[in-house]
Amino acid sequence: GQSLEQPSEVTAVEGAIVQINCTYQTSGFYGLSWYQQHDGGAPTFLSYNGLDGLEETGRFSSFLSRSDSYGYLLLQELQMKDSASYFCAVRMAAGNKLTFGGGTRVLVKP
Amino acid sequence: GAVVSQHPSRVICKSGTSVKIECRSLDFQATTMFWYRQFPKQSLMLMATSNEGSKATYEQGVEKDKFLINHASLTLSTLTVTSAHPEDSSFYICSAPTRDYKNIQYFGAGTRLSVL
Numbered sequence: 001g002q003s004l005e006q007p008s009e010v011t012a013v014e015g016a017i018v019q020i021n022c023t024y025q026t027s028g029f030y031g032l033s034w035y036q037q038h039d040g041g042a043p044t045f046l047s048y049n050g051l052d053g054l055e056e057t058g059r060f061s062s063f064l065s066r067s068d069s070y071g072y073l074l075l076q077e078l079q080m081k082d083s084a085s086y087f088c089a090v091r092m093a094a095g096n097k098l099t100f101g102g103g104t105r106v107l108v109k110p
Numbered sequence: 111g112a113v114v115s116q117h118p119s120r121v122i123c124k125s126g127t128s129v130k131i132e133c134r135s136l137d138f139q140a141t142t143m144f145w146y147r148q149f150p151k152q153s154l155m156l157m158a159t160s161n162e163g164s165k166a167t168y169e170q171g172v173e174k175d176k177f178l179i180n181h182a183s184l185t186l187s188t189l190t191v192t193s194a195h196p197e198d199s200s201f202y203i204c205s206a207p208t209r210d211y212k213n214i215q216y217f218g219a220g221t222r223l224s225v226l
Contacts, residue, residue, distance in 0.1 A: 031213065042203065042217040043154065050211065087153065096142055096207035098215060100154045 004101035022088035030091040116218025133204030139184035140206035160187040
């Protein structure tokens with residue numbers, strides 16, 4: 001079956017750096033995406049990696065190693081508003097369907 | 111602003127009634143939309159893929175007759191929960207993907223369904 005593993009919860013203080021790892025075992029792979037979801041809200045797109053390497057978007061960066069079936073999301077200069085759940089998601093085929101990981105709840109403390 | 115609109119945001123209904131949820135793409139055409147179900151503090155579980163002009167594709171274990179999906183136009187997909195029961199209470203979210211290489215999915219705000 002398909003599986004995406006990520007830590008369930010991470011706690012950090014404002015200004016810190018947090019890395020959320022995601023390991024996947026899927027029947028196919030076209031790319032790894034990251035989404036943020038605040039409680040009661042809609043998931044919003046953060047980053048995408050189709051090829052190995054680092055993608056940087058402001059305070060957020062994402063990394064992918066296809067040979068290791070591994071990726072991570074790096075949150076820098078943490079702010080209180082970054083408290084949310086973060087999901088990795090794999091696109092397994094040429095279509096648009098995504099399979100989501102279990103999510104990582106990030107709690108930012110003052 | 112939101113590029114995917116989902117209505118209603120909250121529904122409370124009696125057991126046995128049917129509930130329709132609408133998902134509209136506002137700024138782009140979506141030949142495909144997705145419907146997810148999410149339990150508290152859990153991940154997004156894909157229920158089905160809504161295909162414009164053809165039948166929806168359901169994930170394993172999802173009852174087709176319970177969750178009716180219609181994709182009547184390039185901007186509208188509807189999910190109807192038929193004969194709802196308390197166990198159908200959940201957060202339902204739709205999404206529509208863009209056509210760029212990043213396959214960004216824009217999500218609706220979700221519908222919280224409570225069946226009494």
